[in-house]
Amino acid sequence: MNPLSxxxxxxxxxxxxxxxxxxxxxxxxxFYFLAFFALILIGSNFFNLPQHEGPEAAGVNIxxxxxxxxxxxxxxxxxxxxxxxxxxxLPKDVEDRTLYTILAKPVPRLxxxxxxxxxxxxxxxVSLAMxxxxxxxxxxxxxxxxxESQVAFxxxxxxxxxxxxxxxxxxxxxxxxxSLQGAVFSVFLRATIIASMALLISTFSTSTLFTTIIxxxxxxxxxxxxxxxxxxxxxxxxxxxxxLARGISLLISLALPDFQLFNVIDAVIEGQVLPxxxxxxxxxxxxxxxxxxxxxxxxxxxxxxx
Amino acid sequence: xxxxQGKRYAILGLAILGxxxxxxxxxxxxxxxxxxxxxxxxxxxxxxSERIGQTFSAVSLGGLRTLVATFLNLxxxxxxxxxxxxxxxxxxxxxxxxxxRTAYYWDTGAWHQAYNASAYYLHESELxxxxxxxxxRASVLRGEEFLKRGLRNMPENPQLRQALGVLYSDPNKxxxxxxxEVAYAKSYDIFIAxxxxxxxxxxxxxxxxxxxxxxxxxxxxxxxxxxxxxxTPKSRTATVLNLLYTLRYFADPEQSVGELIDAIYPxxxxxxELLSRQWGRSRDHxxxxxVARGISLLELQLGVxxERSILKQKSLPPLRVDEMFPKGR
Numbered sequence: 250m251n252p253l254s255x256x257x258x259x260x261x262x263x264x265x266x267x268x269x270x271x272x273x274x275x276x277x278x279x280f281y282f283l284a285f286f287a288l289i290l291i292g293s294n295f296f297n298l299p300q301h302e303g304p305e306a307a308g309v310n311i312x313x314x315x316x317x318x319x320x321x322x323x324x325x326x327x328x329x330x331x332x333x334x335x336x337x338x339l340p341k342d343v344e345d346r347t348l349y350t351i352l353a354k355p356v357p358r359l360x361x362x363x364x365x366x367x368x369x370x371x372x373x374x375v376s377l378a379m380x381x382x383x384x385x386x387x388x389x390x391x392x393x394x395x396x397e398s399q400v401a402f403x404x405x406x407x408x409x410x411x412x413x414x415x416x417x418x419x420x421x422x423x424x425x426x427x428s429l430q431g432a433v434f435s436v437f438l439r440a441t442i443i444a445s446m447a448l449l450i451s452t453f454s455t456s457t458l459f460t461t462i463i464x465x466x467x468x469x470x471x472x473x474x475x476x477x478x479x480x481x482x483x484x485x486x487x488x489x490x491x492x493l494a495r496g497i498s499l500l501i502s503l504a505l506p507d508f509q510l511f512n513v514i515d516a517v518i519e520g521q522v523l524p525x526x527x528x529x530x531x532x533x534x535x536x537x538x539x540x541x542x543x544x545x546x547x548x549x550x551x552x553x554x555x
Numbered sequence: 556x557x558x559x560q561g562k563r564y565a566i567l568g569l570a571i572l573g574x575x576x577x578x579x580x581x582x583x584x585x586x587x588x589x590x591x592x593x594x595x596x597x598x599x600x601x602x603x604s605e606r607i608g609q610t611f612s613a614v615s616l617g618g619l620r621t622l623v624a625t626f627l628n629l630x631x632x633x634x635x636x637x638x639x640x641x642x643x644x645x646x647x648x649x650x651x652x653x654x655x656r657t658a659y660y661w662d663t664g665a666w667h668q669a670y671n672a673s674a675y676y677l678h679e680s681e682l683x684x685x686x687x688x689x690x691x692r693a694s695v696l697r698g699e700e701f702l703k704r705g706l707r708n709m710p711e712n713p714q715l716r717q718a719l720g721v722l723y724s725d726p727n728k729x730x731x732x733x734x735x736e737v738a739y740a741k742s743y744d745i746f747i748a749x750x751x752x753x754x755x756x757x758x759x760x761x762x763x764x765x766x767x768x769x770x771x772x773x774x775x776x777x778x779x780x781x782x783x784x785x786x787t788p789k790s791r792t793a794t795v796l797n798l799l800y801t802l803r804y805f806a807d808p809e810q811s812v813g814e815l816i817d818a819i820y821p822x823x824x825x826x827x828e829l830l831s832r833q834w835g836r837s838r839d840h841x842x843x844x845x846v847a848r849g850i851s852l853l854e855l856q857l858g859v860x861x862e863r864s865i866l867k868q869k870s871l872p873p874l875r876v877d878e879m880f881p882k883g884r
Contacts, residue, residue, distance in 0.1 A: 310659050314625055321622030407789070453564070475586055478579065503575025507582045509595070516594040518621045519656045527594065530585055534578070541574050545567055552560070 262356055263364040270368020273341070274334050284376045287326040291319045291383050309395055312388060312423040316518045319384040320432060324514070326380070327373050327440035328468060334369045335447035336460035359547040366448050366543060373440045381433045385425040392424035422520055431528045432517040438535035439511040443468055445542035446506065452549040470501070471508035477501035506538055593656065596620055624654040631667070640672040644697060651705070658714045661705025669698020669722055673731075677879060688880040695731035698722060713749065717759075720745035724766045726839045730876045735769070735840055742766035757790055768798045769840040778802040796820060797833040797841075804845030812848050827853040837870040 275281065342348035351361055396417060403413050447464040454460040481498035510531060517523050558566070589595040631646040647664030654660055672694035676687050702719040709715060722728060723742035729735040746763035749756060764784060768777040781799045784790045800819050804810070820826035830849050837843060847866060854864055 313657065313659070317621040317625045321619045321625070324619055324622075475582075478583060478586075482583070500572075502579060503572045507586070510582065510585060510589065512596055512620070513589060513594045515596045515621045515654070516656070519654065521593055521656075523594065524592070527585075527589065527592070530588075534582070534585070537578060541570075545570060548567060548570075549560075549563055552558070552563070 259357070259360055262360045263367060266351075266356075266361055266364025267367035267371060270338060270365045271371045274368065274372050277337075283326060283330060284379070287322045287376070287380055288383060291322055291380050291387070309420055309423040312391055312395065312420075313518065313520075315384070315388055315391060316423075316429065319380065319387075320436065320514050320518060323377055323380050323384075323433060323436050324439075327377060327436055328443060330373055330376065331369060331440040331444035332447050332461055332464040332468070334372065335366070335444045336451055336454075336457045336464065338365045338369065338448075339451045340457050358550050359543075362448060362452075362546050362550060363543055366445055366539075369444050370441055373444070374437060377433060377437050377440075381430070384433075385429075388425040388429075392420060396420050426517075426522075428517045428521070428523040431523040431525075432514040434528065435511045435513055435523075435531055438531055439508060441535050442506050442508070442538040442542075445539040445546075449542045449546045449549070452546045452553065467505060468508065471506045472512075473509075474502060474505045474507040475509040477505075478507070507534075510534065596655075620653045621657075624650045624657070624660065627653070628660065628663075631664075635667055635671065638675055640668070640675065640694065643667045643672065647701070651701075651708075655708045658705065658709060658712045661701060661708070661715055662718050665698040665701040665705070665718060665722070667698075668701060669695050669728065673698070673728065684880040688876065691880070692731045695722075695728050699732070711750065716745055716749060717762075720749075720759075720762060720766075724762070724769075726873060727879075729840070735873070736771060739766040739769045739840070743770070757784075757787055760784055761790060761792065761795060764798060765794060765841075768802065768842055774802055774805050774842070778806055793829050793832060794841075797829055797846075800830070800849065801833070801842045801844045801846060804849075805842065808845065812845060812852050815845075816849055816853070823853055823856060827857055827859075831865040834865055834870060835868070837872065838874050840873045843870065 339348070342351070352358070399416060399420060400413055403416055408416075443464065446467060447460055450463050450467075451457075451460045454463070477498045478501075481495055481502055484495050484498070513523055513527070513531070586595060627646050627650045631643050631650065634640075634642040634646060644664075644667075647660065647667065650660045651657075651664060673691045676682070676690040676694060679687055682690070699719070699722060702715055702722065705715045706712065706719065720742045723732065723738045723745065726735075729738040732738040732741070743763050743766040746759045746766065749759035749763075760780070761784060764777060764780050767773055767780060770777075777798070781795060781802055784795055785799060796819055800815060803815055803819070804812070816823065816826045820829065827850070830846055830853065833841065833843070833846050834850060847870075850864075850866055853859075854861075854866075859865075
């Protein structure tokens with residue numbers, strides 16, 4: 250078989266396994282309801298919720314509140330889904346004996362793992378895309394409402410066209426911007442890293458619960474990685490930290506992913522612009538982790554006996 | 556060579572560390588880049604995690620700081636409706652730790668403390684006057700400090716600058732900062748230094764004038780500023796015209812009041828209406844030079860019966876803290 254047809258065969262197998270995993274997860278009603286719940290949570294912003302009342306939600310602040318609420322729901326949903334769905338995949342295939350059927354065929358284990366991971370990521374992507382469409386729609390409507398009322402007020406107060414144009418651009422900056430789409434993508438990138446990391450853990454884990462708990466722990470600890478790294482480099486600059494403390498800081502920095510990097514969503518919610526090159530760098534990091542964890546998973550899984 | 560599973564784990568461990576060494580400089584550089592671009596949230600203050608509780612702490616560390624801030628904002632609103640001012644202040648301290656670049660948290664937190672809490676203590680008759688006064692003053696100062704902290708985080712934010720300038724020029728709060736003229740001077744300094752376009756500056760300059768005109772001894776400066784401001788027709792608000800009148804009168808009390816009025820106001824009816832309004836604002840520390848004379852002249856010319864003269868209304872002196880918190884109550 251020539252290399253091209255070999256690659257096509259790999260891609261085809263991965264695609265089949267990915268769609269199978271996707272269907273398998275969709276049929277698990279718990280994820281169905283989870284996605285439905287997240288959609289309701291975001292959709293509820295269309296109505297006047299308690300957080301939309303009061304002077305602190307006046308004007309563009311309501312847009313801030315909607316973005317914060319929606320991206321929060323997306324983050325929460327994507328993290329839970331990535332970890333739990335990935336943790337379930339291998340044990341479920343073992344339990345259903347599907348794994349034996351697949352591995353008895355000439356399916357490389359790397360293709361199997363990559364396909365399973367892509368199935369989870371496809372589900373996360375589709376769910377996030379649905380939530381994003383909903384959030385963008387609501388933000389668009391709310392932005393227009395805010396724009397109408399504030400421009401009418403500015404006109405009634407006799408402000409110049411220049412000032413009104415400035416006001417409009419301020420309001421638009423708080424609406425559904427390209428940076429906001431970038432923030433949603435960074436939520437997806439973070440979910441990609443978590444899912445691939447959970448896949449690695451599940452290859453040597455003894456139970457779904459173990460994979461889930463360890464993955465959540467690493468997820469939370471990953472938000473301290475930047476602090477550990479800073480502590481290591483600061484102490485290197487001349488402080489009298491103990492050798493042990495420096496060693497632990499270095500170990501955490503090397504072993505854990507830096508999830509703090511993906512917290513750019515907070516800045517975007519606050520109205521900052523997310524430059525494309527930053528998003529590109531985040532994508533590179535996300536791909537780097539995903540590829541590394543998949544290859545590592547294969548390395549452990551390749552000779553595993555069932 | 557056949558590797559045992561144990562050896563595989565060992566190799567995996569080394570690979571993870573090796574991969575870490577490869578990505579470490581890149582991640583470090585990217586973190587610096589994000590920090591420089593204000594895209595990386597600042598570290599949480601020591602103790603914030605303890606104050607927000609374990610659940611919220613975990614959630615906020617999990618990349619949901621702004622969401623936690625939104626929830627806490629809701630909680631703070633609840634405390635506000637229940638008039639639990641200490642809880643309002645503490646909650647906003649946490650909120651701004653979580654989302655320090657959101658101006659409206661700083662603005663709202665300061666507003667709750669400097670205005671709502673202080674008004675509560677002003678009217679709360681259950682407390683002893685001394686306690687009310689102390690709490691009132693502390694609330695205003697907490698609001699001021701909150702805005703100053705906000706400005707340290709966002710030095711160029713016009714919303715926070717304006718909020719602080721307005722707080723320093725509130726006649727009902729100036730005494731909390733010491734002598735009123737000190738607060739008015741601070742307000743003036745903030746407004747006169749406000750950046751922005753011509754129109755934004757126009758408003759800031761008017762606000763600067765309102766503060767400067769209330770500082771005894773700086774009438775000359777105030778007159779120069781108001782003369783500058785009235786060159787823009789849109790800036791000829793009622794207060795600006797009245798200040799122009801009082802400051803010109805102060806500069807030359809011997810001049811003809813009739814001519815002064817004619818030079819400033821579009822007609823005598825308007826002049827009477829606006830000067831009467833000024834007469835009613837004596838508690839706001841605005842200068843009253845020549846206002847009574849102007850009104851007397853206008854009432855004579857407009858045929859206002861003496862029993863209906865606006866001057867019959869007593870011009871009260873500015874409200875002092877002693878009056879707000881009478882010792883006998």
